[in-house]
Amino acid sequence: MARIAIDMDHVIADAHKGLLDWLSKTYAIEPSMLPGQRFKDVLSIDQHFALSKRLETAEFFFNLKPVVDSIETLKTLQNNHEVFITTAAMFVPNSFKAKYEWIKKHLPFFETKRIVFCGDKSIISADYLIDDHIHNFENFKGRGLLFSALHNELDTWPDRLSGWNDIGRFNF
Ligand SMILES: [Mg+2]
Secondary structure (H helix, E strand, C coil): CCEEEECCECCCECHHHHHHHHHHHHHCCCHHHCCCCCHHHHCCHHHHHHHHHHHCCHHHHHCCCECCCHHHHHHHHHHHCEEEEEECHHHCCCHHHHHHHHHHHHCCCCCHHHEEECCCHHHCCCCEEEECCHHHHCCCCCEEEEECCHHHCCCCCCCEECCHHHHHHCCC
């Protein structure tokens, strides 16, 4: 049995789709205009500011859709492993309640004691950390598995998972 820490935004909750839908609706900016680039490199200062404000709302987090296949695979995974959700919620305090309620709504089977709201993820003690940001692997003692997202497609990392099918197939 392995201990697996899994990030929430962009991995379990589809923050990417939430952001892209908002950018498309508000500024007619489409995903094809963003490959491998951070939003701040593509958007104007005003657009990026508006996006940052959107990201500070509880509504944004609560209304995200689950990433494809995440719920079923998580269910299976936690039957065989010790699974934690580790989210850097400290950077967006307005998200605390919305994230907690989101997990209760979409993952009712997930034990409350395995939800970790944190800041610096190097404090996490686990065999694996699945995350969409390689900076979260700095000083992490276990093995970091990069979950593919638009903003990390140009990053070089030895272990990359392209989706929840890859997590389901991974030999933990
Ligand atoms: Mg994330």
